[in-house]
Amino acid sequence: MSRRLLMHVGPVTIDNDVLSAGLVNNAGFASPEFVEAMKYALNGFLYTVKSGNYMPFILPGSGTLAMESMTSFLKPNDSVLIISNGVFGDRWKNIFSRYNLNIDYLKAPPGRAVSLNEIENIKKHYRMAVMTHVETSTGVRFDVKSAAGILRNISDIIVADGVASISGENMEADKWDVDVVFTASQKALGAPPGAALLAISPEAVSELNDVSLSGFYNNLYAWKDIMTSILDNKSAYYTTPPVHIVFSLARAFELIKKEGIDERIKRHYIVAESIRSGIDGLGLEIVAGDDYKSNTVTAVMIDNPSEFISGLYSKNIEIASGVVPELKDRYVRIGHMGWLNINDAAATVSAMERVLHEMKYNISPGQGLKRMQEFLFNNNY
Amino acid sequence: MSRRLLMHVGPVTIDNDVLSAGLVNNAGFASPEFVEAMKYALNGFLYTVKSGNYMPFILPGSGTLAMESMTSFLKPNDSVLIISNGVFGDRWKNIFSRYNLNIDYLKAPPGRAVSLNEIENIKKHYRMAVMTHVETSTGVRFDVKSAAGILRNISDIIVADGVASISGENMEADKWDVDVVFTASQKALGAPPGAALLAISPEAVSELNDVSLSGFYNNLYAWKDIMTSILDNKSAYYTTPPVHIVFSLARAFELIKKEGIDERIKRHYIVAESIRSGIDGLGLEIVAGDDYKSNTVTAVMIDNPSEFISGLYSKNIEIASGVVPELKDRYVRIGHMGWLNINDAAATVSAMERVLHEMKYNISPGQGLKRMQEFLFNNNY
Amino acid sequence: MSRRLLMHVGPVTIDNDVLSAGLVNNAGFASPEFVEAMKYALNGFLYTVKSGNYMPFILPGSGTLAMESMTSFLKPNDSVLIISNGVFGDRWKNIFSRYNLNIDYLKAPPGRAVSLNEIENIKKHYRMAVMTHVETSTGVRFDVKSAAGILRNISDIIVADGVASISGENMEADKWDVDVVFTASQKALGAPPGAALLAISPEAVSELNDVSLSGFYNNLYAWKDIMTSILDNKSAYYTTPPVHIVFSLARAFELIKKEGIDERIKRHYIVAESIRSGIDGLGLEIVAGDDYKSNTVTAVMIDNPSEFISGLYSKNIEIASGVVPELKDRYVRIGHMGWLNINDAAATVSAMERVLHEMKYNISPGQGLKRMQEFLFNNNY
């Protein structure tokens, strides 16, 4: 493919080293090189979520598989609290609705997150509470740390979907007392899609057993033995792992450690703020309210999103369309995850300016870029 | 990794062109290049199973995910018939046992398949009957065509697991009247693991609906819309597809079409027979009985399998250990799927001879290779 | 390597498809796939220089090898005219000085080209006249077309070094009556370094013979038979060709044909003008005078070039240092060749602004980017 810049919410632009780490034509799931890479990736994920004593899992599938694997902790008629800030918060409801569960559901309007007050007022006890760290549909970031503090009183198991956050936002599962966090390989980790990564607290792991609502493929109780074996340098088989994605992930975690997780999060912040400064300069409205802006996804209101998207595409930048029903056809999403840097932000803002100009917006040349540069000048980036 | 020859049951040795087709660092699930590759792969799979009017699916996961997705056709208390010839036949039972289903189960001893007579004697009617084309645990091939003819009378939906067979064995889903056939990317298709491919008859597709035992991730009713959209050249999202594996699959199907599916199956046969001739020459017993030998997997009885496996490994050949409980620690498995040719068979038989010699078997030099060459000489291969 | 943007004068940023086309682990110089790729690349080069009746050559080496191969047309004491606009023009002198030749040498000051008047005034006759289309050391473009028209009267063989121009600048060797044009794989063609490509007029080819000043490796008389054979679909050996670079080149020419050579040249112009508009906006002086600016290289005066270069490097952009002795330590060079687009220009100008700010230049945020955007707005790019 041509040198198009992928500013999408996932898959995202992949580092070439990460990509070519998967160029292995003779690795089986029992090959020592795979076992080594898998172990490295498992531990790399714990580093990334700052939770060395958690148990790491890598499953063969997307982030949604990780979500559904939470059924491994649930039994018929269990109560579950869903805190939804958008489409991917709602996905919890869509998933759990296929099971025999009692669901309570809090929902925020687009661009905002459920208020902590609302959670504090809950009197009921739940087997599980689930939330979304960054809502991919709007770029809204939720205060997982504070929410977990409150939820600890009303829920046995606390789950945070970190699909659109982990390695781009700070996540300290252990310290924040979140039992389960997870992401997918193709988001801020910047590898090809195909693997879901979870970190689970020792307490939650100890509660896994054979009797649960989970199916076969997503049964964490069964997968636990596989991960234990790998961490002990021994191959094991449940269903075939995504061998090549794991090689790429191992390389990604090597680069993440080299960069440092905090440096990586800071880089995500700088790129996000660069793009948002440009957007402000261009006079466009950002969907997420001021307290909710994330390092990884920015949703932008625009009158004719498909024209905007195809305009950017013709300028070699691919962004994502909107998916929130309430804002249907009124916004777009820009992903800024993985291996991006300020160069990509500059390219994106420059292209946005020119597309808006072509769309007859009243834009003066450099209007958005000036604001982006101001942000960068002021912070010496 | 070094030039070790992977003679495994999956993942298998991958063609370099297939592998490097996945070297794309800027493809999203909505990128036109992905939509094109996905459509190509979907149609390529139909070509491979000779069923142009079936509906193709590619799911993000392993072959087991395809198995479990059969719950999309099932409702609580449905009756299911499982025809098991080994570990992967039993996997059906393990999967369906997690659901509220009435299960009947026929089982063959290792090395043999369930007899057609036994099936003919069944009087009951089933919502679904499932079988395994080639049993990966023993290399036993089942006569899917004949079985389907019988099962048609007693089952609404007929399913054949072609994970270890498709593109290495003849499979004519449409003509044989099998409703669902599936495989996984890392078997005879010779791509990296991460995608499950299904072809489903129009009749079965029309029975998919929102009320089923399936979960969310493996719900074929939901996936149907995605596949329909892709086949219509439009991107669509349910959960993130394995983008890079699909690029590799598209290239694999391009090569499969170039080779011709029947030529490809014949090549699998020749490699299989070459290896088996060598094994016969070496005086080892093959697990599969004469009527059950497959083109893709050969299981071999051996006294000290781990010594045999590590001996071959030291000679740069990786094979698989045995998994059938009844034969535990008494056999090994050789996979011969994908892109292998006679050169690989010769290397394997040569190495087996030398390992047996080292293990103090009474082997004369060339004893197995001679028989392999006789087979090849006699057939002008 | 990290996602650093290579804005160098060669090697340049390589398209991933071009790069991965070289991922072939089993191609020999006699393999049919290589012969096919080599033939495709040879013809692709003729397309690129719009000279279908010329004879193409690909030699195993850099552009300098192509320069020195001009000795294949020369005999002891031949007269040669060198038109030099900088370091790479002077390279002709350095090369020819190692041979028994009579050299006349015209030289322009940095940032300018030798005047056509000066050439018109020459009364002498030469065996060969050589010039440089784009002088890599300063980015100065020479009017090869007009010069060739004048030189035709005083030189048997007219040679234009297109190393830093071909596929980024218009080059019509045949129409302009230039006998020999050449480039190297790692410049505007955007492949890895390792191949020199030449196109030679039928008249000049007919003058090649075994008696010349050339050595063995660079003897075009010997290489002629190899190219003839390849063009006739037959493998041939003189010394080992750069097999993998040729696979990449074949893919590059495929992309060049798809883009169209004139579109490609226009894209180079737009990127060059974008960067130069930004530089103007930043108040920096461009080395090349107004009539001499090229599409491929821009040299910029700067007080502390090494600080500027390392500043950009820390912002993930790599440019080249200056090499002209007269301007030593007073300028830098930006390469904009191959597969770049406006996104790269925006990234570069943004980074330059920030580096100058850090270097205490009096720069207002967006000052350079504004001018770049004006250029783009005005031309609807």
Added chain:
Amino acid sequence: MSRRLLMHVGPVTIDNDVLSAGLVNNAGFASPEFVEAMKYALNGFLYTVKSGNYMPFILPGSGTLAMESMTSFLKPNDSVLIISNGVFGDRWKNIFSRYNLNIDYLKAPPGRAVSLNEIENIKKHYRMAVMTHVETSTGVRFDVKSAAGILRNISDIIVADGVASISGENMEADKWDVDVVFTASQKALGAPPGAALLAISPEAVSELNDVSLSGFYNNLYAWKDIMTSILDNKSAYYTTPPVHIVFSLARAFELIKKEGIDERIKRHYIVAESIRSGIDGLGLEIVAGDDYKSNTVTAVMIDNPSEFISGLYSKNIEIASGVVPELKDRYVRIGHMGWLNINDAAATVSAMERVLHEMKYNISPGQGLKRMQEFLFNNNY
């Protein structure tokens, strides 16, 4: 390309890790990553020829470029002794004939090497004596160590062409008192073609100066400064180096160190002897006499070489045709260099048997393989 086995004399089968090390789309010749890789490769080459105090060079071109660069040590009318055992020995004559030199030339018949006695009888003194370690045209190995001992008395500079030997045959340049040894990237080092590697004794390096017969491109006096700079971790430019080949070479040397040079040479010996045992078993004659067989190339007499070659090709094995005029159309060459192992030998001998059978030779199945296995059984390989 398909999984064809390349048993050629160069380029040879490339290890996938070595190949993918060159997948770098943003490395310039001044990039720190390149400088690091180049330095690593330079030192890796010294390890390979066991001469840590020699000066290493990597030039952008094939092995022939290294040969011609010997003119850097020569002045007009110097005397040179050429010891030729075949086509590539004769290449020295073809090269030096283009220069003003006094050439003495010793030549052995095909399959044999020049006798040491003949060299001992020489009374003349030479500026340079050149020989070929393994003659690629016939697979004949020359006793470089003994020859160097004799030549030291009659030649200032002793040169051994190790193109078809280094890393496959023992070469101790320093201990054997050979001043210059060289190879090319695509031979036993197993990387893509495009780089020539030389190691030169300190004494010889000290004699390099600006006045020599060399041209510009191959002038070692100029290249010396570049290599010195790189070894001092500083980038430097003379002409563009083969950046991507150097990345591959660096990876190759990493693997070579990991394997150990003596283990690597032994592996070459085992593969060579395996193939030759098979050839003996098949009743074919090997061109090289018993004292001259090399670890890297085996030439085999055959009546209809083109039929034999295309027969093997149809069985997915590519070998090389013969090139010695005296044996024209009467033999073929099998290369066994780089990353091959016994598996490749078994595949080759199996295929040869079958091709000979098809060519109506009187071959019994397994006849050659038996002898190969006997060799391997007897030595516990």
